[in-house]
Amino acid sequence: MSNIKISKQDLQLLQKKYTNLDPIFKKIEKGYPIQYLIGNVDFYGYKIDVNPNVLIPRFETENLVYKTIEYIKDLDLRDASVLEIGTGSGCISISLKGELESLEITAIDINKKALMTARSNARKNKVDINFIYKDIFKYDLVNNYDVIISNPPYITPGDEVSENTKYEPYNAIYVDGDPLLYYREIIKVSLNALNKKGLIAFEIDEDHGQELVKISKEYYPKAKISLEKDLAGKDRYLFIINE
Numbered sequence: 001m002s003n004i005k006i007s008k009q010d011l012q013l014l015q016k017k018y019t020n021l022d023p024i025f026k027k028i029e030k031g032y033p034i035q036y037l038i039g040n041v042d043f044y045g046y047k048i049d050v051n052p053n054v055l056i057p058r059f060e061t062e063n064l065v066y067k068t069i070e071y072i073k074d075l076d077l078r079d080a081s082v083l084e085i086g087t088g089s090g091c092i093s094i095s096l097k098g099e100l101e102s103l104e105i106t107a108i109d110i111n112k113k114a115l116m117t118a119r120s121n122a123r124k125n126k127v128d129i130n131f132i133y134k135d136i137f138k139y140d141l142v143n144n145y146d147v148i149i150s151n152p153p154y155i156t157p158g159d160e161v162s163e164n165t166k167y168e169p170y171n172a173i174y175v176d177g178d179p180l181l182y183y184r185e186i187i188k189v190s191l192n193a194l195n196k197k198g199l200i201a202f203e204i205d206e207d208h209g210q211e212l213v214k215i216s217k218e219y220y221p222k223a224k225i226s227l228e229k230d231l232a233g234k235d236r237y238l239f240i241i242n243e
């Protein structure tokens with residue numbers, strides 16, 4: 001266990017799960033995510049199982065959930081119909097539904113194995129979510145949603161990323177070419193899918209904030225556009241509030 005740093009809590013969880021820790025430490029040394037080895041993470045107080053088919057939920061995303069809940073309450077959208085695009089482990093939808101039971105949530109993903117994990121996570125957390133297999137680029141949205149939320153892929157190959165992201169699903173992280181491809185598509189489809197009074201909530205990369213504000217204003221000239229920071233002071237969230 002020479003070069004690796006493991007918190008006491010994680011070590012205890014690993015000890016509980018594995019009798020022989022040597023091969024486990026070797027994997028961790030090579031950058032294999034400890035969360036996959038433990039098998040779950042705590043996200044917004046909910047236990048979310050993770051495996052190499054799903055992105056490991058990030059701390060910043062908990063804040064997306066927190067902020068979205070505040071907007072939903074302020075806008076009186078507690079009975080909202082919500083669409084999550086790119087649900088992965090299901091962490092966003094599960095915590096939203098867990099906190100606000102009257103929301104009706106549909107969550108889509110292009111990765112069938114991720115959807116299986118998300119469904120199982122929803123079951124274990126005793127929340128009811130409609131998970132469906134869809135590609136956002138081929139999805140004719142007919143329903144009207146009050147809230148659309150997404151933390152889509154935005155890293156382009158060649159961008160600097162941390163070592164252990166190489167073990168996470170490529171489709172969950174990378175977008176080829178235009179890093180804003182998913183945002184443009186989601187904003188575009190939202191014109192047919194978002195109710196007049198509605199909210200779009202995005203997690204974003206700090207470098208794309210201003211450009212996304214510009215795009216949002218083009219599509220929603222009358223909406224309130226709010227670019228908000230994470231706990232490290234970086235632009236991390238974008239909300240389009242259409243009233």
Ligand SMILES: C[S@@+](CC[C@H](N)C(=O)[O-])C[C@H]1O[C@@H](n2cnc3c(N)ncnc32)[C@H](O)[C@@H]1O
Nearest residue numbers: 057086087088109110111135136151152171172
């Ligand atoms: C950055 S991950 C976010 C996962 C989870 N919502 C979270 O915040 O931890 C993006 C997710 O979008 C999904 N995805 C990628 N391309 C997609 C597409 N064309 N249509 C629907 N989902 C897609 C990926 O499979 C992945 O689960």
